[in-house]
Amino acid sequence: MWPADMSVPKVGVLVVNLGTPDEPTAPAIRRYLRQFLSDPRVIEIPRLVWWPILNGPILLSRPRKLVERYAGIWMEGGSPLLVYSQRQAFGLEKTLRARGHEVEVEIGMRYGNPSLESALQKLRDKGCERILTLSLYPQYAASTTATVVDEVCRIASRMRNQPEMRFIKRFHDFEPYIDAVASKIEHAWSEGSRPEKLVMSFHGLPRRCADLGDPYCKDSYGTARALAKRLDLTDDQYLVTFQSRFGPAEWLQPYTEPTLIKLAESGVRHVDVVCPGFLADCLETLEEISIECRDAFMNAGGQQFRYIPCLNDDQQWVEGLTSLVLDHLQGWPTRAHGD
Ligand SMILES: C=CC1=C(C)c2cc3[nH]c(cc4nc(cc5[nH]c(cc1n2)c(C)c5CCC(=O)O)C(CCC(=O)O)=C4C)c(C)c3C=C
Numbered sequence: 119m120w121p122a123d124m125s126v127p128k129v130g131v132l133v134v135n136l137g138t139p140d141e142p143t144a145p146a147i148r149r150y151l152r153q154f155l156s157d158p159r160v161i162e163i164p165r166l167v168w169w170p171i172l173n174g175p176i177l178l179s180r181p182r183k184l185v186e187r188y189a190g191i192w193m194e195g196g197s198p199l200l201v202y203s204q205r206q207a208f209g210l211e212k213t214l215r216a217r218g219h220e221v222e223v224e225i226g227m228r229y230g231n232p233s234l235e236s237a238l239q240k241l242r243d244k245g246c247e248r249i250l251t252l253s254l255y256p257q258y259a260a261s262t263t264a265t266v267v268d269e270v271c272r273i274a275s276r277m278r279n280q281p282e283m284r285f286i287k288r289f290h291d292f293e294p295y296i297d298a299v300a301s302k303i304e305h306a307w308s309e310g311s312r313p314e315k316l317v318m319s320f321h322g323l324p325r326r327c328a329d330l331g332d333p334y335c336k337d338s339y340g341t342a343r344a345l346a347k348r349l350d351l352t353d354d355q356y357l358v359t360f361q362s363r364f365g366p367a368e369w370l371q372p373y374t375e376p377t378l379i380k381l382a383e384s385g386v387r388h389v390d391v392v393c394p395g396f397l398a399d400c401l402e403t404l405e406e407i408s409i410e411c412r413d414a415f416m417n418a419g420g421q422q423f424r425y426i427p428c429l430n431d432d433q434q435w436v437e438g439l440t441s442l443v444l445d446h447l448q449g450w451p452t453r454a455h456g457d
């Protein structure tokens with residue numbers, strides 16, 4: 119306990135997500151991709167080999183191809199990934215305060231804006247002496263979670279007066295997270311019929327990362343099993359797949375789109391697809407799954423394809439996020455002095 123005459127160090131929560139372009143234009147997408155794909159945690163091949171590939175074929179052609187796809191999902195407040203991440207951070211701060219915890223919350227993006235540096239600076243300017251970093255990735259991967267830890271520590275390495283820092287590593291089987299995703303699925307089922315198969319599609323990762331010990335694949339299966347248990351699904355009622363393969367190397371299998379095509383070809387008429395690893399809808403869900411994979415499934419003979427949205431600004435999830443943060447703030451008092 120803090121003696122009554124001592125002020126309690128102020129606590130801040132840095133909520134982090136991947137990042138997204140500032141606008142759906144080729145120059146903005148190029149800027150974002152350059153920063154993202156220059157991260158050695160994301161592309162683990164020697165810089166000398168990667169640099170000409172990135173600055174040649176990838177940055178010359180990919181941004182232009184993505185303009186239309188981003189434009190098609192753009193929201194009034196910006197890219198869905200940013201809009202929903204902001205709403206989660208705002209909801210978290212509001213709920214923490216409603217539960218009596220004096221905590222500052224800021225959102226930062228690992229790539230693009232608002233930058234992690236600006237978000238950390240805002241927390242420091244508000245007087246936060248203790249900072250908990252929460253990356254919005256339930257499953258741990260070096261290319262997502264670890265690179266946030268690296269970057270936050272790199273920023274702190276330039277501070278004379280550093281805050282005390284904590285990081286949440288993963289929450290792939292945290293009950294309120296599983297419950298919130300399950301409720302979303304049950305809500306879809308309450309509005310229509312149950313599918314023949316529930317496809318749980320996670321973002322992919324190069325196979326080599328898993329072979330080298332990245333726990334992401336195990337975490338994803340852990341989430342899927344917890345969801346199946348919570349929804350009372352038998353093994354033949356659901357499937358785990360991996361999407362968004364990038365480059366020629368082998369990624370985690372089975373791949374989402376080819377699996378959906380095979381399902382349709384083998385006579386499965388109705389599937390539901392949910393992406394539990396994404397907490398906010400984004401290009402990879404609204405475009406790749408909800409448009410491209412839907413087309414692939416229907417063209418292969420499928421009859422009903424339902425995409426179940428991400429948690430986004432779901433109130434049950436905001437409450438879950440608040441419990442997750444409070445679990446990790448233990449030992450850091452947060453109540454306003456005199457409460
Ligand atoms: C080798 C490259 C990539 C790895 C490894 C990777 C891992 C990874 N990514 C996410 C979450 C998201 N990725 C998103 C977009 C995206 N991902 C890659 C490449 C890798 N991802 C690229 C090149 C892109 C940009 C789009 C494209 O060019 O295809 C997004 C959406 C961003 C948005 O603006 O909407 C998310 C979210 C995870 C969770 C992950 C590791 C598990």
Ligand SMILES: [Fe+2]
Pocket residue numbers: 211222223224
């Ligand atoms: Fe705030």
Ligand SMILES: [Fe+2]
Pocket residue numbers: 321362
């Ligand atoms: Fe990705």
